[in-house]
Amino acid sequence: MVRFLRRGHSLDKTGSHSYDSHHKEHFLRRSGSNTTEMHESVGNGAGAGGTPPLPNGRAAAAGARSRLGRDGPPSELDLMKEKFAKLLLGEDMSGTGKGVSSALALSNAVTNLAASVFGEHRKLEPMAPDTKERWKREVGWLLSVTDHVVEFVPTRQTAENGTIMEIMSTAQRRDLAMNIPALRKLDAMLIGYMDNFVDQTEFWYEKGGDNKRDDDKWWMPTVKVPSEGLSDVTRKWLQYQKECVNQVLKAAMAINAQVLVEMEIPEIYIESLPKKGKTSLGDAIYRSITEETFDPLEFLAGMDLSTEHKVLDLKNRIEASTVIWKRKMQTKDSKSSWSSIVSFEKREQFEERAETILHLLKLQFPGTPQSQLDISKIQYNRDVGYALLESYSRVLESLAYSVMSRIEDVLAADAAAQNLTASEAARRMMESAAEAPAARKLDAKEELEKLNEAPASMTLFDFMGWHFDQDELMKRREDGTLDADAEAKLLKKAPSMAPAKKFSYVDTLSSGGMRSPSSRH
Secondary structure, X not given: OOOOOOOOOOEOOOOOEOOOOHHHOOOOOOOOOOHHHHHHHHHOOOOOOXXXXXXXXXXXXXXXXXXXXXXXXXXXXXXXXXXXXXHHOOOOXXXXXXXXXXXXXXXXXXXXXXXXXXXXXXXXXXXXXXXXXXXXXXXXXXXXXXXXXXXXXXXXXXXXXXXXXXXXXXXXXXXXXXXXXXXXXXXXXXXXXXXXXXXXXXXXXXXXXXXOOOOOOOOXXXXXXXXXXXXXXXXXXXXXXXXXXXXXXHHHHHHHHHHHHHOOOOHHHHHOOOOOHHHXXXXXXXXHHHOOOOOXXXXXXXXXXXXXXXXXXXXXXXXXXXXXXXXXXXXXOOOOOOOOXXXXXXXXXXXXXXXXXXXXXXXXXXXXXXXXXXXXXXXXXXXXXXXXXXXXXXXXXXXXXXXXXXXXXXHHHHHHHOOOOHHHXXXXXXXXXXXXXXXXXXXXXXXXXXXXXXXXXXXXXXXXXXXXXXXXXXXXXXXXXXXXXXXHHHHOOOOOOOOOOOOOOOOOXXXXXXXXXXXXX
């Protein structure tokens, strides 16, 4: 039976998970956060009774290593050796071969690294230089594995006598060659957006015991703004930053979804499914999806999605029915236990409707835990390339969601300072989003192209400089002293201030936890 895991934990081979406290924002801690530490203590012979005595030679060697460790912090080479040793052991420090697969070990390593680096980053401020350097260094180590994941491609080679031959040579696998550089770019952009909040003074955070936040994010620091609220320039700059981060979020979501679709569905998950999609959905949901006229927005409006558990339950039901319908469309054996009297065309239509609902749920509730199907794919996946693409895109998606949540906290504090009602604040946030096109399936390539076309991110001072330049040019136009070059500068398109579509789901994870597989119970 597949165990259902929530984000913020990593899997071991048996499906067990590591746990982290809620106030740590569901991020994994570097120490005591996964089965690696438990196995390490076993492998070292540590127990309740202490370390057993070693023979003289071994004791001397152990003492030498201990003294060497006390001479100073471990070198970069030592850290890399330790990390890759744990990966080779499959997180089983006893060395008995009971560890997880290489793919799952790498996936957990990326998740744990991101948790230890970003787990305590709760404010809109730049990352500490040493933390930033550690993230770049260690994630680079893990991603270096993809340089050696290759495929055969036909190439032409010219012999000494001028003969042209076609031979098969190796090159990095195509999906990795496209997506790893794209994810690295998203990574650098997110860190750059956080760096933009340096030296800002219009909002701050309460310290220590002064933090009296009493909402669902009680462990997060409370944002404070001036009594009259933020200045108009700062407010527009925050909206601009939020839009930039939202574009990164959509690109990471698209890549993550694409990788999960390409992962093979484990047989253990398929065996756990009922024979009919109707059984998985329930009578009420099945009737709604199979009616002649179907509107996915009306369907979601009629569902009770008031809690994270209910959203997750609906997602699990619909994903299970989709897998069942796909299998029935693929089978050719009319005597198969999967066969049904429902026509191929109808079943294909039902599947398309279910896929639309799943996509809308992902857009509307980006903070929900992973579904049972996604967790099973990650746990039983053996493709190292997919494992790294999925985990890296997942942690970037979570980081982008975290930064967006922090920006929304500041904008909410600004609205409260101006005594705006909840409806007025929502209207201000959504006034530009009303003209946005209807939600559609995210395409990774398209979202990355949008990032290439988007204007560069700005610090608040850069943004204010642009703002004041426009005011000066407007005055010159009114005075009739505006030349052609200045006129062109004035007509230059301003950075988009349109906020991203407001997610209706309350940020229960707050910091955008890593959404790594974690226990449902």
